[in-house]
Amino acid sequence: MAGEVLQLRGVGVRRGGSALLRDVTWTVNEGERWVVVGPNGAGKTTLLQIAAAMMHPTEGSVEILEEELGRTDVFELRPRIGLASTALAEKVPAGERVIDLVLTASYAILGRWQEEYDSTDVSRAVALLDALGCAELMSRTFTTLSEGERKRVQIARALMPDPELLLLDEPAAGLDLGGREDLVARLATLADDPTAPTMAMVTHHVEEVPDGFTHALLLRKGEIVAQGKVDEVFTAEHLTACFGLPLTIERQGGRWYARAVR
Ligand SMILES: Nc1ncnc2c1ncn2[C@@H]1O[C@H](COP(=O)(O)OP(=O)(O)OP(=O)(O)O)[C@@H](O)[C@H]1O
Numbered sequence: 694m695a696g697e698v699l700q701l702r703g704v705g706v707r708r709g710g711s712a713l714l715r716d717v718t719w720t721v722n723e724g725e726r727w728v729v730v731g732p733n734g735a736g737k738t739t740l741l742q743i744a745a746a747m748m749h750p751t752e753g754s755v756e757i758l759e760e761e762l763g764r765t766d767v768f769e770l771r772p773r774i775g776l777a778s779t780a781l782a783e784k785v786p787a788g789e790r791v792i793d794l795v796l797t798a799s800y801a802i803l804g805r806w807q808e809e810y811d812s813t814d815v816s817r818a819v820a821l822l823d824a825l826g827c828a829e830l831m832s833r834t835f836t837t838l839s840e841g842e843r844k845r846v847q848i849a850r851a852l853m854p855d856p857e858l859l860l861l862d863e864p865a866a867g868l869d870l871g872g873r874e875d876l877v878a879r880l881a882t883l884a885d886d887p888t889a890p891t892m893a894m895v896t897h898h899v900e901e902v903p904d905g906f907t908h909a910l911l912l913r914k915g916e917i918v919a920q921g922k923v924d925e926v927f928t929a930e931h932l933t934a935c936f937g938l939p940l941t942i943e944r945q946g947g948r949w950y951a952r953a954v955r
Pocket residue numbers: 708709711713731732733734735736737738739740897
C-alpha cells in the first residue's frame with residue numbers, strides 16, 4: 694500500500710437523476726501535487742468534496758488516508774485533511790477574527806467558542822499567516838477582508854492542523870492579476886516543500902497551476918478525460934477534449950498557458 698493517500702475506484706455520484714461523477718478511478722500517492730481541471734459543471738467540486746470526506750459517493754469505493762468512507766468515523770478523518778473552499782468561507786460566522794478562524798481548524802470547527810489553545814497553537818497560526826503574507830490581518834474580522842486576503846487566510850487555516858492531505862478548491866478564483874500571481878508563487882513554494890502535505894487543487898485555468906505541481910486530472914461532464922503526469926496530460930489534444938473547443942497549450946518558465954485555436 695506504498696503511500697496511497699487517496700484511492701477512488703469506480704466512483705459515481707448521482708443527484709436528482711443526473712450523474713455528477715461517473716466511473717471515476719483515481720489514485721493520489723503521498724507527496725504528489727495534483728491539479729484537477731475542467732469546465733464549469735464538470736464535477737470538480739464534487740470530486741474534491743468526496744476527497745475531503747464531506748460527501749459519500751452513490752457508487753464505488755473511496756479510501757482516504759487508508760480509511761474507507763462508509764466504514765470510518767468522518768469526524769476523526771476530517772481533521773487530517775485541510776480543505777480551503779469558497780463554500781467553507783461562506784459559512785464563517787460574522788465577527789470571526791482571522792486568528793480565530795485559523796486556530797479553530799485544530800478542532801475542524803468554524804466559530805471560536807470556549808476551546809483552549811496553548812501558545813504553541815497560537816505561534817503556529819501566526820507563522821502560517823505570516824508564510825501566506827497575511828500576518829498583519831490577524832486581528833481583523835474575516836468578513837471584512839478582500840477576496841485575495843480571504844483566499845490566503847483560508848489556506849493558512851487549511852494548513853493549521855498539519856494535514857496529511859491539502860485540498861484547494863479554486864484558490865485563485867476572483868483574484869486580480871497581482872493577487873493571482875502572488876498566490877501561485879506561494880503555492881509553488883509550498884509544492885516545492887518536501888514537508889508539505891500531499892495536495893490536490895481544483896482550477897478552471899491552466900495558467901493558475903503553480904510550478905512544482907506533478908500530476909493533473911481532466912474532467913468533463915463528470916468523467917475523466919485524462920490523468921497522469923502533468924506534462925503528459927496537458928496536451929492540446931486532451932485540453933481540446935476536456936473543454937470542447939480547439940485549444941493549444943504551451944509551457945514557459947514552469948507555468949502553462951492555453952488559448953483557443955483561431
Ligand atoms: N445537489 C445537486 N443536485 C443536482 N445537480 C447538482 C447538485 N450539486 C451539483 N449539481 C450539478 O453537478 C454538476 C457538477 O457540479 P460541480 O460543482 O461539482 O462542478 P464544478 O466542475 O466544480 O463546476 P464549477 O467549475 O462551475 O464550479 C453541475 O452541473 C451542478 O449543477
